[in-house]
Amino acid sequence: MWHEIFNYADYGQLLALVRNSLVVGAALGLVGGLVGVFVMMRDLAFAVHGVSELSFAGGAAALLIGVGVAQGALVGSLVAALIIGLLGVRARERNSFIGVLMPFGLGLGVLFLALYSGRAANKFGLLTGQVVAVDNPQTAWLLGMAAVVLAALAILWRPLMFASVDPEAAEARGVPVKLLSPVFTLVLGLAVAMSVQVVGALLVLSLLVTPAAAAIRVTASPVRITLLSVVFALVSMVGGTLLAIGSSVPISPYVTTVSFLIYAVCRVVGWRRTRRGWARRPSAVPAQA
């Protein structure tokens, strides 16, 4: 069983085969790390999960009727993202709505997959991810989506951060806070649709939440949070892919494990930093042990 999980014979040849996966993985790491920062600031982790289930349903529907899975996943994702963005200003209301939406999406997806009579690997892939399955057109499609997300974030960056952390002051300063909510969830929807096709619907959180959550444990500087979150997501995604290629297991357990380990380390580092007095003023007497 062990070398089903770790098997690095003929690694060089395998590497050539998964070049597309690595390119896509790097793009996904960049997107996940950046979007994750705002997911944490806006407290949208649960929304990420909800959107990914709807994205799964969209992909499954596309598989059933024989159109592009990527496009199906994108449509499902954007519909869910738009509804959540328009509806959920208050967290409590938003979360209960997502709790209602999520099983519905998952149920639909299961129905479509049950009706689908093609390859079983296609079914499984949408839920738990796939490694080598990224062909050239799909790579181009995913990179195109990544480019849209990066461009949108480059434009929205400062007002989106202001609105996410301090909405009252942002609104008073003329930031269109109410408009930014659905706009950001659409960007999030794109990122989710990308991730669903690579790591699978059930594990999207490990890319869009875990890296940023880990970064926030160790620093409060937005620049450092962003850099660390991207590095963590890249290491998880690319590292996970490199570990996965020799095996017959899907890519996702590697990605999720690497990203979880990074988070665990960051929690310990953050805990030590808090204990040593993260909030201590320079002039204050040292805290008593």
Added chain:
Amino acid sequence: MSAAEGATEEAGAEPALRLRGAALGYGDRTLWNGLDLDVRPGEFLAVLGPNGTGKTSLLRAALGLTRLSAGTVEVNAPVGYVPQQKTLQAGVPVRARDLVRFGVDGHRWGIGRPGRGRELRRRVDAALAEVGAAEYADIPVGMLSGGEQQRVRIAQALASDPGLLLCDEPLLSLDLRRQQEVTALVDARRRRRGTAVVFVTHEINPVLGVVDRVLYLAGGRFRVGPPDEVLTSPVLSELYGARIEVVRAGGRVIVAGAEAAAAEDAHHLDDTVEVAH
């Protein structure tokens, strides 16, 4: 009744904030109407009154976030805003200096030109120093006390270099000493830079020594004028439509009866007034 008699005007400087015939109401309920008000550069105006009388709405109207139901509002200076205090949670991933930086360029699109870092840092440091918050500039805001967060919020508002500073209950949930400190900061700023200040507060006593005029809102009516003229038993009794006793003792103003009057007047509102302890 009219409050125009209280709105003293001085020749010269254009008012930072001007309201003419301003009215605000929701549905068939009018919070205030016929409000004429000029706030001059360097003037400190305190806005007093029980909850639900449209004090915050007045600020929102000046910010262009709430439409007046009648009249006009004119703002002739860059505006800084200190929103009503909501404690920032411990997990909020920004430092004090980041919150202040939002006040400088947070509203601009894009990620910011890389070359401007030094100039930006200088402005943020200056704003933090002005409110005495330099020491905790790099501490996550969620780890700061309420009074410290309030200073940082004022620094954020000042970082945009405002000519009009709108503060919504900046003294809320602060102890007496912090209330005096925050008031002194705002007072120092307007004296040094001629910033017009509109200061919404429940607590008149911490600001009594520095205010030029008060706008008192109660019972759908209002009165504008120097504190000595407005904070009197006859004026407040008329505003509330009930017997109010204003007692001055040891440099403090104590308004007795306002709480009950406000509760009776606005029984559908969720809170009552406490102008002084």
